[in-house]
Amino acid sequence: MTTAPAPASASAIVAAPIYPGNTTTIEATTKAGILGLRATDIPRYTQTGPLPDPAPARHGVIAPFPRDPNLPTIWTIGDSTVRTGVNGSGDDQVGQWGWGTPFVGYFDPKKVNVVNRAVGGTTSRSFYLAQWKAMVDLIKKGDVVILQFGTNSGGGEGKGIGDETTAAMDRSGQPVMGPDGQPTLNHTFGWYIRQFIAETRAKGATPIVCSLIPRNSRDASGKINRSATTQAGWAKQVAAAEGAGFIDLNELVARKYDAMDKAAVDQLYSGSPHTSWTGAVLNAETVISGLKALKDDPVAAYYVDQVKQIATAPDLGVSTAGPANSGASPATPAASTPVKTTTAN
Numbered sequence: 001m002t003t004a005p006a007p008a009s010a011s012a013i014v015a016a017p018i019y020p021g022n023t024t025t026i027e028a029t030t031k032a033g034i035l036g037l038r039a040t041d042i043p044r045y046t047q048t049g050p051l052p053d054p055a056p057a058r059h060g061v062i063a064p065f066p067r068d069p070n071l072p073t074i075w076t077i078g079d080s081t082v083r084t085g086v087n088g089s090g091d092d093q094v095g096q097w098g099w100g101t102p103f104v105g106y107f108d109p110k111k112v113n114v115v116n117r118a119v120g121g122t123t124s125r126s127f128y129l130a131q132w133k134a135m136v137d138l139i140k141k142g143d144v145v146i147l148q149f150g151t152n153s154g155g156g157e158g159k160g161i162g163d164e165t166t167a168a169m170d171r172s173g174q175p176v177m178g179p180d181g182q183p184t185l186n187h188t189f190g191w192y193i194r195q196f197i198a199e200t201r202a203k204g205a206t207p208i209v210c211s212l213i214p215r216n217s218r219d220a221s222g223k224i225n226r227s228a229t230t231q232a233g234w235a236k237q238v239a240a241a242e243g244a245g246f247i248d249l250n251e252l253v254a255r256k257y258d259a260m261d262k263a264a265v266d267q268l269y270s271g272s273p274h275t276s277w278t279g280a281v282l283n284a285e286t287v288i289s290g291l292k293a294l295k296d297d298p299v300a301a302y303y304v305d306q307v308k309q310i311a312t313a314p315d316l317g318v319s320t321a322g323p324a325n326s327g328a329s330p331a332t333p334a335a336s337t338p339v340k341t342t343t344a345n
Helices: 023-027 102-106 124-138 189-202 231-242 249-258 262-266 277-293 305-309
Strands: 073-078 113-116 144-148 165-169 206-210 245-247 339-343
Touching (some): 189 231, 206 231, 231 245
Parallel strands (some): 144 206
């Protein structure tokens, strides 16, 4: 466990909160990237909330909160390729790190909060129904939400970007009923991404969509396999249709890997699709390069000086980061769409 100074917010749980994490795995990381970042450089309060007092023998993910309520916040959400494990400290699966952890190091904490709310194992659907509902009201005008989903699929999340729905079924094959007494509907991957975009804008904040990071697999020619026809492509289509900022992380990272020896790429993974610390730093810097490539980079004012050393990503047809729209409303499925049935996890 590691300790940190009490938060500036009056909502601090204790005077000297204790944050869960494995000191051994945190200290084991080597310096990486333009900043020479190690996990010890990343404040624990950006990755996890403090333990309650008294601390339980076991606990689940404890969500972190913005450190300074007077500053804007950059929120990162997604799955374990953005934040690994219960503690986000490389200890649940030793050596695995998500890019949302080192990403914090590229911003000036005197100017902006960076909060990594990603949770391993989630899909766009499961995160939207649980973790997102618990955090959306924390988002305020001027914030930025960077989201990346697609590594996990299933659990009721439909393929594609359409408005078609399926009726959620429990494990016994019975319909899952909502609080209104009506059957609960499952939607497509793209539908859930549209909800994140619309609900972020409704708070006066700016959404940025990332495609998922690539897996450590290659095609017959030796190139890294892309997901351009599935989740990565769907994310791009939705971002374009909604006028949201888009970073094609899947393609940008794959291009970097294609230019490297396979042995060197293997060192960037720790059980594909999860990355080692060095791999997570590479992905974080790729996100930064993608942000810099947006026509209107919404976080440009918050970078540390060294970020100028990161080259702007090449133009892959990414959409611009449109202004926050407080009048936006979440998309709804087409009323005429037939309802199918499927079993939800």
